[in-house]
Amino acid sequence: MRTWIVLLLWACAQQSVNAVALSRGPVRRKTKEIEGRQDKELLRRSKRGWMWKQFFVQEEYTGTENLYIGKLHSDMDKGDGTVMYVLTGEGAGTIFVIDANSGDLHATRSLDREEKPFYALRVQAVNKKTGLPLDPETEFIVKLHDINDNEPKFDKEVYTASVPERSHIGTYVTQVTAQDADDEMFGYNAKLAYSISQGHPYFSVEPNTGIIRTALGPSDMDREQREHYQVVIEAKDMAGQKGGLTGSTTVNISLTDVNDNPPRFTQSIYQFSVPELTKVGTSVGRIRAVDADVGRNAEMDYTVVGGDGLDVFDISTDKNTQEGILSLKKPLDYEKKKSYTLQIQVQNTHPDPRFLSLDAKDMTTVRVSVEDVDEPPQFEKISYILEVKEDAAVGTVIGSVSAVDPDILHSPVKYSIDRHTDVDRIFGVYAGNGSIFLQRPLDREELTWHNISMFATEFRHLDNPEQTSRVPVYIRVLDVNDNPPMLTSFHEFFVCENAKAGQKIQTISAVDPDDPVGGHHFLFFLAPESSVRANFSVRDNGDNTAGIFTRRTGYGRMHKSTHLVSVVISDGQFPMQSSTGTLTIRVCTCNRDGNMEMCNAEALTSSAGLSTGALVAILLCILILLLIVVLFAALKRQKKKEPLIISKEDVRDNVVSYNDEGGGEEDTQAFDIGALRHPEVMEESKLRRDILPSESLYPPPPLRRTKAPSRENADVRDFINQRVQENEGNPTAPPYDSLATYAYEGNGSVAESLSSLGSMSSEGDQDYNYLSEWGPRFRKLADMYRGEDSDWDS
Secondary structure (H helix, E strand, O other): OHHHHHHHHHHHHHHHHHHHHHHHHHHHHHHHHHHHHHHHHOOOOOOOOOOOEEEEEEEEOOOOOOOOEHHHOOHHHHHHOOOEEEEEEEOEEEOOEEEOOOEEEEOOOOOOOOOOOOEEEEEEEEOOOOOOOOOOOOOOEEEEEEOOOOEEEEEOOOEEEEEOOOOOOEEEEOOEEEEOOOOOOOOOOOEEEEEEEOOOOEEOOOOOOOOEEEEEOOOOOOOOOOOHHHHEEEEOHHHOOOOOOHHHHEEEEEEOOOOOOEEEEEEEEEEEEEEEOOOOEEEEEEEEEEOOOOOHOOEEEEEEEOOOOOOOOEEOOOOOOEEEEEOOOOOOOOOOOOEEEEEEEEEEEEEEEEEEEHHHOOEEEEEEEEEEEOOOOOOOOEEEEEEEEEEOOOEEEEEEEEEEEEOOOOOOOOEEOOOOOOOOEEEEOOOOOOOEEEEOOOOOOOOEEEEEEEEEEEEEEEEEEEEEEEEEEEEEEEEEOOOOEEEEOOOEEEEEEOOOOOEEEEEEEOOOOOOOOOOOOOEEOOOOOOOOHHHHOEEEOOOOEEEEOOOOOOOOOOOOOEEEEEEEEEEOOOOOEEEEEEEEEEEEEEEOOEEEEEEHHHHHHHHHHOOHHHHHHHHHHHHHHHHHHHHOOOOHHHOOOOOOOOOOOOOOOOOOOOOOOOOOOHHHHOOHHHHHHHHHHHOOOOOOOOOOOOEEEEEEEEOOOOOOOHHHHHHHHHHHHHHHHHHOOOOOOOOOOOOOOOOOOOOOOOOOOOHHHHEEEEEEOOOHHHHHOOOOOHHHHHHHHHHHHHHHHO
């Protein structure tokens, strides 16, 4: 059926193309008018005699021959064969061809509108003989007619969407969209209609928009019953009519959770037991409630709402497991209460008002049993504060601590002091009653507070540190007026020679390490020894300071350069404490403004703030620094001295290797051992050791009597002699003490055999006197050979 529809549409398009080509043919009337005017206006350009706008051709042509599109014709073509049509533009010569003589336009292959919907071409009529254009070039368009050859395609192969559970009918879920590549302006080829093929009866889709909505009510869309749905949506072109093409996609829809389920306890009664010594904050047990919801909607809160342990226990929620953690809020005491009953309530942390009901909360009962434990003694207080005066005598009891055994037995308790907190052992304690007493004198000015720790242990558990209690004891040392006030400032001042009576010289003050309750109230006055014929006076300012004033006018520096003034300072407390301080006042020359200009050496030194001892210390430091510098320079100079031997060619530090092979025991001219022992004993008369010594220096040794060589070995002898001469005359030959191999020595050799057996058979005696001339070592060797010869003779 589809094939017949395509053929019918193609036939209709052919007829419409031909009709358009005939209706848009050349306008002959205008052409004749132009030809009539050619005689009058030869230079005027004539209008073209043809005009085309567009041709139409069916896409996806499946024929075997070229597809005929239309005919192009010019008024200049008289049918005499002188006009030729030339085609240019998009696809000219490849996709589109024109009959140069007739102007028939054909398509050479099948075209796809979705690939290119139209082509712009140009045609021109030219003279076939001259090639000159007869008409201006004309442009026209070949447009492709669409056929329904593309199925709809969705933007995604798989969509993912979600919608809250218990949504009402028609709730928006998501929207799917499909595209059709066919021409939407030509019929219904691209007109799409959406439908649902899988997902009934839970969801529906709008045919025109592709919007998916819920199709069932809240009671049917429950996530706890079913959470995931797979919906298949189809898109069909031709407006959903028969013969249209279809595309499909899958939509995975999930129901999101809402808080529509309350939490419920898994048990109606929970039972726990806890030792009475359990620390506050320790977990006693866990209770559990379940909620069918998930995530935030499953979060829950636990609360203790009733029972006899409201103030003893507390409950919190574990954020990871949503369990209720029952913990201890106050210490337990088995002797006072042995069990507790609690009422626990649970509810959602984030309830949804749409689903609240009377059963949104759940209750359970928790019973807690307290286990008896052997407890350590308990002090009556968590800490103790004691006071004692600093002048208290050794052995004075300053206070006591008390602890009892909370168990039913009420065992007696022993007290002790943690000596890590009382290293100096200032305090002691009576083990039986906990009374604390002094073991050493106290001094508030040295340490005001003493912090110690007391232990209490049952006598039956002295070896068990876990049965020991500890309590801090803070002991404050109270002040006693046992220290006199003392002057605080410098005791040396100066007075001008021209000072007037009643002139203030200096203000003095005092300090007292004691700490009276009402504060310090110092009194200043002259000592009795300074009151007689006094040159200066002391005035108490009433604020724990006093001023030193002159009592006469003019002081002679040459007459008396230094005045000593004794001042008594009293604290006014009970018992009263006082001290005497001596002020040194030096007489100096001053200018008109009262500034010191000249004093004696002692005054200048004191005014500069440096005493004689300080100057001596400075001089010693300078001297030590100078000594250090001198020593450093001497060490550095000593390090710069070069060693006695720094040359790399020092004969004592280097071994020279010549890589020459020695000549054996009989080689007496190779090296001089004496020269190696003392390098400076080299004599100019010494011969070179790397060449053969001349015969004139040493007398030749007597030749042994040898057998006459046989003639048959003459050729071998000549060969060896030739090699010997070549070796001796070769400047590149190795030294004379090197081994030279001549292959074959021959029977007639002068050297004969080196065997001792052959030597014994030689004729005549040997003369070894020449060995004596080679040195003392060879002289001994000559004596040995001569001795052997004498033995043989005998």
